[in-house]
Amino acid sequence: MRIYxxxxxxxxxxxxxxxxxxxxxxxxxxxMFVLGVPFYSARHRGAYWGFPxxxxxxxxxxxxxxxxxxxxxxxxxxxxxxxxxxxxxNVIDGLSKDExxxxxxLSVPGICVALYGTQIILGAVLAFLDTHPAHKAAVSYPLSTxxxxxxxxxxxxxxxxxxxxxxxxxVRSAGPAIGLTLIYQVFDYIAxxxxxxxxxxGIAALLPFQVNIALLEFKQYLPxxxxxxxxxxxxPNLLLAGIIWAAAFAATARWLxxxxxx
Amino acid sequence: MNVLEVQGLTKxxxxxxxxxxxxxxxxQGEVFGFLxxxxxxxxxxxxxxxxxxxxxxxxxxxxxxxxxEALARGRVCGxxxxxxxxxxxxxxxxxxxxxTIKGLRKELIAPALEAVDLREPAGRxxxxxxxxxxxxxxxxxxxxxxxxxxxxxxxxxxxxxxxxREIRELIVQLSRTGRTILFSTHxxxxxxxxxxxxxxxxxxxxxxxxxxxxxxxxxxxFRLRAEDTHQLFEAVTQYECARNVRAAGDAVYAELTDxxxxxxxxxxxxxxxxxxxxxxxxxxLEEVFLAATAEATAEM
Numbered sequence: 115m116r117i118y119x120x121x122x123x124x125x126x127x128x129x130x131x132x133x134x135x136x137x138x139x140x141x142x143x144x145x146m147f148v149l150g151v152p153f154y155s156a157r158h159r160g161a162y163w164g165f166p167x168x169x170x171x172x173x174x175x176x177x178x179x180x181x182x183x184x185x186x187x188x189x190x191x192x193x194x195x196x197x198x199x200x201x202x203x204n205v206i207d208g209l210s211k212d213e214x215x216x217x218x219x220l221s222v223p224g225i226c227v228a229l230y231g232t233q234i235i236l237g238a239v240l241a242f243l244d245t246h247p248a249h250k251a252a253v254s255y256p257l258s259t260x261x262x263x264x265x266x267x268x269x270x271x272x273x274x275x276x277x278x279x280x281x282x283x284x285v286r287s288a289g290p291a292i293g294l295t296l297i298y299q300v301f302d303y304i305a306x307x308x309x310x311x312x313x314x315x316g317i318a319a320l321l322p323f324q325v326n327i328a329l330l331e332f333k334q335y336l337p338x339x340x341x342x343x344x345x346x347x348x349x350p351n352l353l354l355a356g357i358i359w360a361a362a363f364a365a366t367a368r369w370l371x372x373x374x375x376x
Numbered sequence: 377m378n379v380l381e382v383q384g385l386t387k388x389x390x391x392x393x394x395x396x397x398x399x400x401x402x403x404q405g406e407v408f409g410f411l412x413x414x415x416x417x418x419x420x421x422x423x424x425x426x427x428x429x430x431x432x433x434x435x436x437x438x439x440x441x442x443x444x445e446a447l448a449r450g451r452v453c454g455x456x457x458x459x460x461x462x463x464x465x466x467x468x469x470x471x472x473x474x475x476t477i478k479g480l481r482k483e484l485i486a487p488a489l490e491a492v493d494l495r496e497p498a499g500r501x502x503x504x505x506x507x508x509x510x511x512x513x514x515x516x517x518x519x520x521x522x523x524x525x526x527x528x529x530x531x532x533x534x535x536x537x538x539x540x541r542e543i544r545e546l547i548v549q550l551s552r553t554g555r556t557i558l559f560s561t562h563x564x565x566x567x568x569x570x571x572x573x574x575x576x577x578x579x580x581x582x583x584x585x586x587x588x589x590x591x592x593x594x595x596x597x598f599r600l601r602a603e604d605t606h607q608l609f610e611a612v613t614q615y616e617c618a619r620n621v622r623a624a625g626d627a628v629y630a631e632l633t634d635x636x637x638x639x640x641x642x643x644x645x646x647x648x649x650x651x652x653x654x655x656x657x658x659x660x661l662e663e664v665f666l667a668a669t670a671e672a673t674a675e676m
Contacts, residue, residue, distance in 0.1 A: 119476060119477070119479075122476065123473060123476055123477070126469075126472070126473065126476070127462065127465075127473070130462070130464060130465050130469060131462075131464050132464060133464075198460060198461070198462065198463065199456075199457065199458075199460040200460050200461065200462055202428045202456060202460060203455070203456075203460035203461075204473075204477060205426070205427070205428050205447070206426050206428065206447065206453065206454060206455070206456060207447075207453060207473075207474050207477045207478060207517070208447050208448050208449075208450055208453070208477050208478050208479075209477045210444065210448065375423070375428065375429040375430060376423075376428040376429070
């Protein structure tokens with residue numbers, strides 16, 4: 115009941131906010147562009163961008179966009195509550211601090227599923243329109259490959275969004291929270307480059323955003339993963355790293371939230 | 377029955393002490409004014425009572441249970457600092473959020489809006505509300521589910537005189553329904569008009585607390601007038617039970633330690649002074665407040 119209440123509140127707050135729909139429309143526009151490029155370039159060449167080959171693009175081509183927009187949306191929804199002091203008022207009205215945090219925490223996978231789901235539906239519709247009539251097979255690889263890709267991509271997206279949750283609870287202001295979430299990518303990239311310079315490639319590959327990038331890559335989930343992708347860690351290990359980062363971000367965010375006055 | 381019990385509450389931010397060793401009780405049915413100048417620690421204290429600010433030391437209990445339990449059961453509600461709402465939602469939608477948190481039916485929202493005269497603008501976004509409308513909406517939100525105890529932090533802050541009067545009337549109406557109300561303010565007039573009890577806070581320390589009537593009657597000053605003010609002043613100064621005698625205009629003011637004005641009148645008549653006026657002047661809360669806060673400043 116408490117989970118239902120917390121989730122309903124988050125959904126109500128999200129759907130009533132114009133900024134949510136602004137972010138969603140921005141995401142939709144960019145996704146249509148990203149997925150439209152292979153669609154129209156195939157048509158331009160007189161070729162097809164359809165099933166089963168299109169699955170790769172559908173599942174991962176736009177996933178980094180969904181990941182970024184998901185994190186921005188999380189940062190926006192969480193930090194605004196501190197700016198408006200509604201986070202404090204919710205607790206005065208009777209919601210426990212843990213319930214409030216649970217609502218925000220559960221909204222992270224919710225937002226990721228919504229954005230990623232939109233992307234899959236949009237891509238699937240385009241691919242369906244362009245599938246060569248002679249094609250009979252819907253998939254080229256075992257179904258588990260696609261399921262793993264989807265799950266891994268969602269984990270990668272959630273991991274980055276949970277980092278946005280942690281940053282938002284830390285800075286409590288929408289602008290800086292979104293800025294820091296986006297700037298972290300640059301920091302992660304520089305740190306990874308530096309570590310690789312010291313031949314610490316294995317550690318570099320485990321940095322949060324490096325894990326996120328790896329998990330959003332279709333080739334990572336192929337029955338025979340491309341060695342060029344990441345030769346230090348196997349896909350299960352990367353998934354485990356993603357889970358550990360996600361849990362660490364969530365636990366730190368909760369600790370920080372409960373520790374500080376509202 | 378004690379609705380609120382605060383024991384040795386202290387809040388420190390590094391070296392700075394916001395509230396120090398504050399103990400206080402609020403009984404059922406009281407309209408309790410929490411009085412203090414700006415920055416005296418009122419909001420910090422209320423934040424600790426609500427459980428949104430962790431005390432460095434001390435305890436708070438509401439209805440003899442923990443703050444968390446009392447809030448979760450909806451026995452207490454209120455606001456801290458300015459009214460806090462989702463600006464992009466309408467007044468009605470904001471109350472929907474509150475009703476959901478409190479586990480109430482949404483049918484209760486309309487009567488709550490009606491009670492604070494916000495039924496008309498309830499469909500408009502809160503970001504377009506005036507401060508007075510937000511304060512009224514905050515009262516409606518706090519009243520949802522009929523909590524037994526309302527805590528309001530400076531509910532008339534930033535309002536024009538008309539808005540202040542409206543909020544005061546609402547508080548008086550609420551107190552008539554038997555609810556216990558605690559509200560902070562730095563406006564003495566407000567406390568004097570609507571409170572039964574008061575606590576005065578200065579620099580995080582409790583200076584005085586008790587019934588408003590007890591405060592204002594603690595030292596009764598009498599106003600006396602006679603034909604010859606000078607002669608009257610001389611005579612009253614010599615009266616053994618008179619204290620703090622002073623003349624102002626055509627009147628003489630004095631405090632009576634025996635609280636027997638008839639004896640004073642007889643004494644003056646014996647000296648050939650016949651009074652045109654003998655009336656008691658209750659000490660205003662402002663005088664009590666200024667005396668309490670001046671004492672606190674002197675101790676610093």
